Amino acid sequence: MKKDLGQRADFAISQKYEKTATVKSKTSQFEADAVAIKTRTNEYDGVIQYEQNIGNKGNREIHLMIGIDPEKFDIFYKKVQEIGLIRSMEITKIDKTNEYKQLNAKKASLEKTLFSLNELKSKAGAISDYVSLHDKILEIETQMQELGVELGNFDAENEFCTIKFSLYEGETEKKLSLIKRVKIALEWTIKYYAILVLSILILVFSIFILLLLIDKLKLMTVIKDKINE
Numbered sequence: 487m488k489k490d491l492g493q494r495a496d497f498a499i500s501q502k503y504e505k506t507a508t509v510k511s512k513t514s515q516f517e518a519d520a521v522a523i524k525t526r527t528n529e530y531d532g533v534i535q536y537e538q539n540i541g542n543k544g545n546r547e548i549h550l551m552i553g554i555d556p557e558k559f560d561i562f563y564k565k566v567q568e569i570g571l572i573r574s575m576e577i578t579k580i581d582k583t584n585e586y587k588q589l590n591a592k593k594a595s596l597e598k599t600l601f602s603l604n605e606l607k608s609k610a611g612a613i614s615d616y617v618s619l620h621d622k623i624l625e626i627e628t629q630m631q632e633l634g635v636e637l638g639n640f641d642a643e644n645e646f647c648t649i650k651f652s653l654y655e656g657e658t659e660k661k662l663s664l665i666k667r668v669k670i671a672l673e674w675t676i677k678y679y680a681i682l683v684l685s686i687l688i689l690v691f692s693i694f695i696l697l698l699l700i701d702k703l704k705l706m707t708v709i710k711d712k713i714n715e
Contacts, residue, residue: 552649
């Protein structure tokens with residue numbers, strides 16, 4: 487049981503992933519909110535990795551790619567949602583643990599190969615063999631350097647989660663207060679209640695007129711029968 491817990495802990499520590507949130511927001515206070523997102527980024531020690539500004543006043547857009555520490559990702563994601571009126575948002579998480587392990591396995595294999603080649607240098611042989619061996623060692627060392635850069639970049643990328651934030655300029659829907667909502671609800675209720683009552687009155691009046699006409703027709707029929715007698 488302890489062994490299983492230890493393995494799970496090791497996996498959690500070595501887990502590598504890319505976590506990206508995409509947030510799109512609209513605002514009628516573009517300049518203020520553009521400053522606000524950058525201020526929030528500084529407050530949470532984020533890094534603006536990419537910035538694009540598009541459009542003229544009245545129809546502007548700003549697109550930011552923000553690197554943020556994984557521990558601050560969730561709270562920063564919530565704070566970003568307070569800027570402007572959110573149009574859409576989503577989070578994507580991609581596990582890259584296997585890729586990271588494969589790179590390390592490749593590194594270990596190259597290290598073993600390099601060690602074996604260096605051992606061959608101490609043995610006697612023809613000059614042509616030494617030249618060939620030297621070229622092979624240089625080739626392996628070059629591959630290890632490239633792999634080291636790739637691993638370094640991989641680790642650097644996973645030190646931060648990413649938030650892609652897009653802010654669009656434009657009029658936003660105004661939020662109604664509770665009192666305003668109640669007032670509108672009452673106005674609609676009174677309006678439709680009045681229409682309903684009026685409809686009922688018209689229906690009752692129509693039925694009343696119809697009954698009068700029926701009674702009148704019956705009376706005329708009786709009078710006609712009397713005359714015929």
